[in-house]
Amino acid sequence: QGKLDCDYEYLGERTLKNMERPVRLYRLRVDGRSSAQLTRRRAGLLAAMAVTLALAAGSVWLGVTSGWNSIGPLFTGNEFTRNVELGARPTIAVLPFQSQNTDPERDYLADGLTQDIINALGRFSALTVISWNAVFPYQNKPASPGEIARSLAVRYQVEGTVRRVDDRLRVAAQLVDAGGRVLWSARFDEAMIDIFALQDKITSQIAGALAIGVTQIEQRRVLAKPTESLAAYDYVLRARPALQRPTRANNAEARALLRHAIELDPNYAAAYAALAETYHLAASMGWAESPIAYLGRAEELALKALRLDDSEVRARVILGHIHLFRQQYREAQTEIDRALTINPNDAQGLAGRGTVLLWLGQTDAAIGALEQAQRIDPELNGVDRFALSLAYYLRRRYPAAIEQAELNLRTASSVNSSRIVLAAAYAQNDQAEDAARVVTMIRRVFPTFDPHEFGTKLLKSADLDHLRDGMRKAGLYPGTGDPLPDQKMNR
Incomplete structure (x- = not known):
C-alpha cells in the first residue's frame, strides 16, 4: 500500500477446479493504464509480487492437498505484507x-x-x-x-x-x-x-x-541421500559429538570413527569432509607435529569430498581456511562464497567469511559476519572466536575483545593466539596487571612465540601497527622498546 500506483479489488471467494475449498480472489488495478506505460522498475516489482503470491498460494494448496495438520498460511494480512516488504526471513x-x-x-x-x-x-x-x-x-x-x-x-x-x-x-x-x-x-x-x-x-x-x-x-x-551404508552413517553420527567439543583426544577419536565410515563407504563425501576437519583442527589448535603436513592432508580430503559431491559445504569452508593460511585471499573468499551459496545459514561459512574480511582490513564487515555466525551458533569454534576477538580489538572495542578471548580460553585452552590478543587488549584497556599475568602464561605455554611474526597476515598496515602497539604495551617484545624490523612492518 502506497508503494505502487495501483490498488486491489476484492472479487470474493470462488470455487476453482481441483481445489477443495473456495479461494479468495483479487484483481490488481493499475490506474487504468496499459502495461506498456509501466516503468521497468514497477513492472519488476509487480512481477516479484506475483511470484510471492504464487508461492504463498502454493503453500496453502500443499497444506490442503497433502493432508497435513496445517491451519493455513503462516502470515496473514498486514503481518505478511510487512515481512515481504522488509525482506525478513523466517x-x-x-x-x-x-x-x-x-x-x-x-x-x-x-x-x-x-x-x-x-x-x-x-x-x-x-x-x-x-x-x-x-x-x-x-x-x-x-x-x-x-x-x-x-x-x-x-x-x-x-x-x-x-x-x-x-x-x-x-x-x-x-x-x-x-x-x-x-x-x-x-x-x-x-x-x-x-x-x-x-x-x-x-x-x-x-x-x-x-x-x-x-x-x-x-x-x-x-535432500540428497548421503550414503547407502547405514553403518557408515552410524560412524559419522558418533564422530559428530567429538568434533563439536574439540580436544586433542576427541579429535583423535573422531578421526578413527570417520576412517571406519570411509572403509565402509569409500564414496561418502560427508565423511571425507569431516575427516578433513579433524586434520585442519589439529593443525590450527597446535595438536600436529607438522601443521603444514596436516593442512596438506586436510586439503587432499576436502578435495576428495568435493569430487564426490560438489555441494559439500564443510569441505569448501575447510578449503577456504587452508587458502587463508597460505595468504591466498582471493581463493579463500571464493570457496567461502561457494559454501554460503549452498547453505546461507552455515555458521562456520559465515565465520569464515568474517575471518577473510578481517585479514583484508574490512573490520566492520568482518564483525558483522562473525556476529551473524555467533547468532546462529553461540559456540563458535576456537579459530572463529579468535577472529572475532581480534576484530573487536582492531576496532578498539577492548572489553568485547577481552570477553571473547577469555571465553575462547575457557572452552579451548590451547588457542594460544587468543592469549596474545587478550594480553594486547588488557594493555590497551589499562589493565596492566592482567596483561602481565597473561604474558607470563604465554611465555610458559608458548615459548616459541615470535611477536614480529604474529599478525603479519593483516594486509592493512594500520591494523598491524595497532596490534603491535598492544603487544608492546603488554610486554610481549623481548626487552623494552625494541624496534620493529622495517621489513616486517608492511607484511
Whole structure:
C-alpha cells in the first residue's frame, strides 16, 4: 500500500477446479493504464509480487492437498505484507528430538537426525536456521515455546521424538510458533534402512509448511541421500559429538570413527569432509607435529569430498581456511562464497567469511559476519572466536575483545593466539596487571612465540601497527622498546 500506483479489488471467494475449498480472489488495478506505460522498475516489482503470491498460494494448496495438520498460511494480512516488504526471513530452531529409548547408547541417533534436519533446512536461502550448538542446551531443559522464542529470537520451532523398535524407527514431529500453536505435525514409521527417506520426508514437509518455493534442482541437492551404508552413517553420527567439543583426544577419536565410515563407504563425501576437519583442527589448535603436513592432508580430503559431491559445504569452508593460511585471499573468499551459496545459514561459512574480511582490513564487515555466525551458533569454534576477538580489538572495542578471548580460553585452552590478543587488549584497556599475568602464561605455554611474526597476515598496515602497539604495551617484545624490523612492518 502506497508503494505502487495501483490498488486491489476484492472479487470474493470462488470455487476453482481441483481445489477443495473456495479461494479468495483479487484483481490488481493499475490506474487504468496499459502495461506498456509501466516503468521497468514497477513492472519488476509487480512481477516479484506475483511470484510471492504464487508461492504463498502454493503453500496453502500443499497444506490442503497433502493432508497435513496445517491451519493455513503462516502470515496473514498486514503481518505478511510487512515481512515481504522488509525482506525478513523466517527464523526457525529445530530443537533436539527426544529419544524415547531406554538405552542411552542410542540417544546419538536422535541427535544425528536433529542435526541432519538442521543442515537440510539450512540450505533454504529463505530461512534462517539456528545451529545445533544453540539448541542443544534445550535437550533436557523444559521450556515453553515462548521462552525458547525469546531466548533464541526465533519465530518457529520444530520439536519431536524418536523411538527405535527392533529394526524400525518411529518419529513424531511438529512445527509450532512462538505462542505454541501447532502449524504442522506428522508421524513417521520407517525401516531403519530407510532413515534417509525419513529425513527427506521431514525436511521437505517442514519446508512446504513454511511456504518456501524450492526448485527441483535445489530440492534434489538439499535432500540428497548421503550414503547407502547405514553403518557408515552410524560412524559419522558418533564422530559428530567429538568434533563439536574439540580436544586433542576427541579429535583423535573422531578421526578413527570417520576412517571406519570411509572403509565402509569409500564414496561418502560427508565423511571425507569431516575427516578433513579433524586434520585442519589439529593443525590450527597446535595438536600436529607438522601443521603444514596436516593442512596438506586436510586439503587432499576436502578435495576428495568435493569430487564426490560438489555441494559439500564443510569441505569448501575447510578449503577456504587452508587458502587463508597460505595468504591466498582471493581463493579463500571464493570457496567461502561457494559454501554460503549452498547453505546461507552455515555458521562456520559465515565465520569464515568474517575471518577473510578481517585479514583484508574490512573490520566492520568482518564483525558483522562473525556476529551473524555467533547468532546462529553461540559456540563458535576456537579459530572463529579468535577472529572475532581480534576484530573487536582492531576496532578498539577492548572489553568485547577481552570477553571473547577469555571465553575462547575457557572452552579451548590451547588457542594460544587468543592469549596474545587478550594480553594486547588488557594493555590497551589499562589493565596492566592482567596483561602481565597473561604474558607470563604465554611465555610458559608458548615459548616459541615470535611477536614480529604474529599478525603479519593483516594486509592493512594500520591494523598491524595497532596490534603491535598492544603487544608492546603488554610486554610481549623481548626487552623494552625494541624496534620493529622495517621489513616486517608492511607484511
